[in-house]
Every structure is written in C-alpha cells, then in structure tokens.
Amino acid sequence: MIAAEDFNITKVKQSKLEGISLDNVPFGKYFTDHMLEVDYENGEWQTPSIKPYQPLSLAPSLAALHYGQAIFEGIKAYKDADGNASIFRPYDNFKRFNSSAERMEMPVVPEEIFIEGMRQLIEIEKDWIPAKPNHSLYIRPFMFSSDEAIGVRPSDKYKFLIILSPTGPYYAAPMRIYVEEKYVRAVQGGYGYAKAAGNYGGSLHASAIAQKQGYDQVLWMDAFEHKYVQECGTMNAFFIIDNKVITPGLEDGTILAGVTRDSTIEILKEMGYIVEERKLSIEEIMDAYKAGTLNEIFGTGTAATISLIKELKYKDFIMTFDVDKWTIAPEIKTRMDAIKYGEAPDNHQWMMAV
Numbered sequence: 001m002i003a004a005e006d007f008n009i010t011k012v013k014q015s016k017l018e019g020i021s022l023d024n025v026p027f028g029k030y031f032t033d034h035m036l037e038v039d040y041e042n043g044e045w046q047t048p049s050i051k052p053y054q055p056l057s058l059a060p061s062l063a064a065l066h067y068g069q070a071i072f073e074g075i076k077a078y079k080d081a082d083g084n085a086s087i088f089r090p091y092d093n094f095k096r097f098n099s100s101a102e103r104m105e106m107p108v109v110p111e112e113i114f115i116e117g118m119r120q121l122i123e124i125e126k127d128w129i130p131a132k133p134n135h136s137l138y139i140r141p142f143m144f145s146s147d148e149a150i151g152v153r154p155s156d157k158y159k160f161l162i163i164l165s166p167t168g169p170y171y172a173a174p175m176r177i178y179v180e181e182k183y184v185r186a187v188q189g190g191y192g193y194a195k196a197a198g199n200y201g202g203s204l205h206a207s208a209i210a211q212k213q214g215y216d217q218v219l220w221m222d223a224f225e226h227k228y229v230q231e232c233g234t235m236n237a238f239f240i241i242d243n244k245v246i247t248p249g250l251e252d253g254t255i256l257a258g259v260t261r262d263s264t265i266e267i268l269k270e271m272g273y274i275v276e277e278r279k280l281s282i283e284e285i286m287d288a289y290k291a292g293t294l295n296e297i298f299g300t301g302t303a304a305t306i307s308l309i310k311e312l313k314y315k316d317f318i319m320t321f322d323v324d325k326w327t328i329a330p331e332i333k334t335r336m337d338a339i340k341y342g343e344a345p346d347n348h349q350w351m352m353a354v
C-alpha cells in the first residue's frame with residue numbers, strides 16, 4: 001500500500017500563473033504547474049510522482065495509440081469566499097473510473113493514488129483555482145496502456161496521470177441541438193457507460209456534421225430503433241414534460257452515469273419534482289412540444305454543469321424555446337453552485353476539503 005508521505009514531489013522554481021489571467025479562461029487551454037504520474041508495472045502500482053507539468057516521451061508502438069485502451073474522468077475543484085478549496089464528489093468519479101477500467105480490461109487504481117494523489121496535487125496548485133462564479137479548476141485523471149507492442153491484447157504496463165486546468169463556462173450560451181438519426185454513440189453490450197476515450201473520438205464525426213449546419217451538438221438515439229434518446233453531446237439530457245422530469249435511464253449500459261446527473265436528480269427531488277429515469281422516445285418529446293407541455297430541456301455534465309437547450313431539430317421538425325422564461329434548470333444550477341462555492345450547507349456531503 002502506498003502511503004501519503006511516499007509520494008515523490010518535485011516543485012517548479014517559478015509558477016506559470018504570473019502570466020495568466022484566470023478571468024473567463026477558456027476550457028482546457030491552460031494547465032497548471034504540476035501533474036501527477038504513476039506507472040503500473042509487474043502487477044502493481046509504483047510510487048506516484050508529483051512533478052512539473054511536462055510532455056511525455058512515448059514509443060510509436062505504444063499500445064494505447066493503436067488500440068485505444070484509454071479512460072479518463074472529469075472532476076472540479078472550487079474555492080469558497082474564504083479561499084478554502086474543495087472538490088465536488090471525487091469519490092463518485094473514483095468509482096466510475098474503476099468501473100471504466102474494468103470494462104476496458106485495465107487495472108483498477110487504488111484510492112490512495114486516485115483520491116490522495118488528487119488532493120496533494122490540488123493542495124500544491126490551490127492558487128490556480130479561479131475565485132469567480134462559473135469558474136473552477138478542472139481535474140482530469142486519465143490512464144492508458146503503455147506496453148510498447150502492437151499485439152492486440154491487454155497491456156502489462158499502464159500509466160495513470162492527473163492534470164489540472166483552470167476553466168470558465170464550457171458552453172457559454174444556450175445550445176442548438178440536432179437529433180442524430182444516422183450515427184450512434186453506444187449500443188447495449190458496448191461500453192457507452194464507460195468514460196473511455198473511444199466514446200469521444202467516435203462522436204466527433206456526427207458532431208462536426210451537426211456543427212456545419214449551425215448546431216452545437218447532437219442528441220444521440222438508441223442504436224436499434226433510433227427511437228429513444230440517450231446522451232446529448234458530452235452531457236446527460238433532462239426533459240421536463242408537464243412539470244415532471246424525465247431523463248434516460250442507465251439500465252442499458254449505453255449512458256454515462258453522470259455525477260452532475262445524479263446531483264441534479266437529488267436537487268430536483270428536494271425541489272419537490274417527480275424524476276423518472278426511463279426510456280424516452282423522440283415521439284413523446286415532439287408530442288409534448290406540440291401539446292405545449294414540454295417545459296424545459298437541458299444537459300448536465302462536469303464540464304458543462306447545467307446547459308440550457310434552446311432548439312431541438314428532429315428531421316424537418318424544429319422545436320424552439322424561450323429559455324429566458326425557464327425557472328427549473330436555473331434553480332438547479334443556483335442550488336448546486338451554492339454548495340460548490342460554499343454558500344449553502346453541504347447536506348449531501350458532496351464536497352471534499354483539500
């Protein structure tokens with residue numbers, strides 16, 4: 001077992017932070033001074049290092065580059081008004097990371113590396129957490145196979161890293177969404193529930209086509225009937241119909257079990273709403289729109305938080321919404337942000353102090 005005091009720590013002489021403004025910083029553009037890196041070799045995790053953020057030197061035969069054994073997580077750290085740093089629900093991401101690892105035939109990462117490594121790294125990088133509404137420090141843990149061999153088989157070696165990136169809002173404005181009829185993201189028995197790199201790489205072609213038509217993202221449909229909605233871009237999707245909340249269920253294993261999705265469901269229940277996790281067809285959505293009972297649509301995700309959807313296009317049918325009149329999604333965001341930024345009591349014990 002690796003103890004907290006075993007970590008090898010090498011700090012930079014001069015921080016890059018002096019030259020960077022953390023106001024309205026774009027998602028994923030800047031990375032902090034340090035990163036965590038650990039190797040898995042001979043059946044065990046080696047001693048973690050926290051060291052200056054730097055390029056990796058990798059062989060062209062690196063297994064992950066050929067066969068995509070690569071997974072990641074997205075987590076955020078926040079600062080309260082007194083400058084105290086805390087991380088939103090890191091244990092939920094830790095569990096999901098290891099469930100992704102199992103699905104991709106990779107070793108699980110122990111808590112003393114994933115959670116304690118993240119905590120130590122953020123303690124060093126506290127100054128990089130922007131103290132501003134809608135801003136945070138995005139935490140990106142990831143793991144990939146690192147055998148230098150191109151036989152198709154699980155690797156013997158892996159690398160686990162954590163990098164950090166200060167960030168402002170991901171989708172700044174309400175979104176226009178295209179319901180995808182041809183391409184699919186995930187199928188029952190596949191790995192749609194895993195946060196595997198391939199799920200994102202495979203999504204880019206359909207997103208690019210939608211973007212050429214002026215849409216921000218696609219709403220994925222099920223692979224068999226192209227009838228039931230799944231995820232929306234990199235987010236889980238929520239539909240409020242007749243004041244009842246519906247979000248696609250997780251039972252088929254085609255949808256990521258979002259931590260923001262789960263937090264949204266909890267908050268909605270506290271607000272007194274009925275939340276149904278179930279199959280939802282595009283016909284049901286269109287029927288509700290035509291009947292005037294489709295109240296609000298939004299996406300949830302770590303990067304995106306709560307993002308309103310102002311337009312949904314299915315075939316030739318366009319559904320548009322006046323998002324300025326919406327109250328439920330903005331209220332969820334207000335309540336969740338109040339917990340994240342330490343302005344409301346953390347009754348759920350979602351925040352982990354750094």
Ligand code: COI
Pocket residue numbers: 073074075200234301302303304
């Ligand atoms: C996240 O919300 O953390 C995601 O995984 C989306 C990301 C790929 C930008």
